[in-house]
Amino acid sequence: MRAIIIGVGQCGTKIADLFSLVDFEAIAVNTSRGDLDYLKHIPAERRILIGESLTGGKGVNANPVLGREAMKRDLPLVMRKVSSMVGYEDVDIFFLTFGFGGGTGAGGTPVLAAALKEEYPESLVVAVGALPLKEEGIRPTINAAITIDKLSKVADSIIAIDNNKLKESDEDIARAYEKINYTIVERIGSLLALIDIPGEQTLDASDLKFVLKAFGSFATVGYAKARADQVRSLSKLIERSFESEGLYLEAKVESALYGLVAIHGPPEVLKAKEIFEALDELTGRIKGKQIFRGFYPDSRTRDVEVVTLLSGIYESRSIEEIILTAKGYAKSFMKAKAEAEEKKRELLTGLPDFDDLYPGAEVND
Ligand SMILES: Nc1nc2c(ncn2[C@@H]2O[C@H](COP(=O)(O)OP(=O)(O)OP(=O)(O)O)[C@@H](O)[C@H]2O)c(=O)[nH]1
Ligand SMILES: [Mg+2]
Known part of the structure; x- marks a missing residue:
């Protein structure tokens, strides 16, 4: 990659x-x-x-x-x-x-x-x-x-x-x-x-490219991390990475087309059953019904880290607010500009030029 x-x-x-x-x-x-x-x-x-x-x-x-x-x-x-x-x-x-x-x-x-x-x-x-x-x-x-x-x-x-x-x-x-x-x-x-490195089930560059090739729509990255000895439920941790506080922007998860989830942590914590439970639930929630997954058991780490990527998002409050504010401003700006132009025209129409008031003063050049 x-x-x-x-x-x-x-x-x-x-x-x-x-x-x-x-x-x-x-x-x-x-x-x-x-x-x-x-x-x-x-x-x-x-x-x-x-x-x-x-x-x-x-x-x-x-x-x-x-x-x-x-x-x-x-x-x-x-x-x-x-x-x-x-x-x-x-x-x-x-x-x-x-x-x-x-x-x-x-x-x-x-x-x-x-x-x-x-x-x-x-x-x-x-x-x-x-x-x-x-x-x-x-x-x-x-x-x-x-x-x-x-x-x-x-x-x-x-x-x-x-x-x-x-x-x-x-x-x-x-x-x-x-x-x-x-x-x-x-x-x-x-x-x-985590792309292209060895793991239990791995993600490669073509998975990531598939998820990100999404016709110029929005994507967001979610994240959740915890010390392995404090993780009581891995599926909860996975879900947390999809929740509002984990994401980069205020976005509706349900509007996403694709997802990708990478989980890295000590082997004894990465339990297949919990991972599948959480991911099945999430697969059902998103529009494209597809979540790419990678599991990376690593005995050298004491943390469990979940990184998720959601793509094809078109419903996001963060974005909507910006677009609506800009549209509103553009509209009132254009209106104010048109009014000012009209006012200027009204005010200045009918004024003579210098030559009308200073006859006989033409300059020869
Ligand atoms: N996350 C983050 N946002 C930043 C940072 N610096 C600026 N911004 C945001 O980026 C916008 C400004 O962009 P800049 O990158 O400073 O501007 P620029 O592209 O260099 O353009 P000019 O300075 O106008 O030549 C601001 O509206 C901030 O919201 C930063 O270090 N981190
Ligand atoms: Mg600058």
């Missing part, structure tokens, strides 16, 4: 940088030179500054139109770097990490996703984006809604992470982001780490 992580914009490159820390192949793309310099783990030759002629290396200040232009202008540069990294070995999945609310990530990611789909038709392109916090205000919400629309047309799946859901209430934002980023990398990293 080969995955390449490409971070776009500040949020995206910070997440990609953490993936690099845990040994994934990662590239960072940004319009801000300062933010690229700030990364710790991605080697310098894999950090790409885009849109320098547009912004002078200073970012796009949450303007996705500039983010899109920057990516378009320097797409050949980015694609050359990707190609040299890919080499001769196929890539199963490109994960594009970004923040939905800014300018570089929101504007640039859909452009890059489309280019990757065209250049690597056999590989999946999965967008992994953080949804803005409510307290960030209206503009990030609009950027998010429009980017969701664009990605839904090019990406195979969108793993949307609701920052609101993962943030614990009384934290300052920088600390909260840092923790959320770790959570994202821990979960997706654990899932990818």
Whole structure:
């Protein structure tokens, strides 16, 4: 299983940088030179500054139109770097990490996703984006809604992470982001780490690709972990990974098409009967009636860890709120704009030009 992580914009490159820390192949793309310099783990030759002629290396200040232009202008540069990294070995999945609310990530990611789909038709392109916090205000919400629309047309799946859901209430934002980023990398990293490794019943790259090839709908990762000596019911732990507090976003499990569950823990705890009970129940709940499963007994660990992936989701409160807020705002904005234009026309119609009032003052040139 080969995955390449490409971070776009500040949020995206910070997440990609953490993936690099845990040994994934990662590239960072940004319009801000300062933010690229700030990364710790991605080697310098894999950090790409885009849109320098547009912004002078200073970012796009949450303007996705500039983010899109920057990516378009320097797409050949980015694609050359990707190609040299890919080499001769196929890539199963490109994960594009970004923040939905800014300018570089929101504007640039859909452009890059489309280019990757065209250049690597056999590989999946999965967008992994953080949804803005409510307290960030209206503009990030609009950027998010429009980017969701664009990605839904090019990406195979969108793993949307609701920052609101993962943030614990009384934290300052920088600390909260840092923790959320770790959570994202821990979960997706654990899932990818269990693909193609030996186990009782294993998951391979084609299972993961099957689940994530879901026509640009949403996917979410669920997680539950406990010390093995404290697990009284394994099926409860598995179920917990599907419950609201385990998931990345407020989503209706019943609307999911496919699922994938990977369970890792000491052999004496991974009891087939309990696992099948829990998974049968969950298989019945989701639309596609199919859950891929992997069991990884490991006598070296004292924890039981369940990572689940649900895909093909189309009912999510987190997403609906963003789209409806953006639509409402767009409507009132367009109305206000039309009113202002009308008012301007009304007010200014009937004014003469200078020449009407200053006769005989024509200038010969
Ligand atoms: N989870 C998480 N979300 C973040 C982080 N940083 C920013 N965000 C979110 O991402 C959005 C901003 O995206 P950024 O990545 O900062 O913006 P950008 O893509 O660099 O674009 P510009 O700064 O406008 O050039 C905000 O709305 C935040 O919700 C982070 O480290 N972690
Ligand atoms: Mg930025």
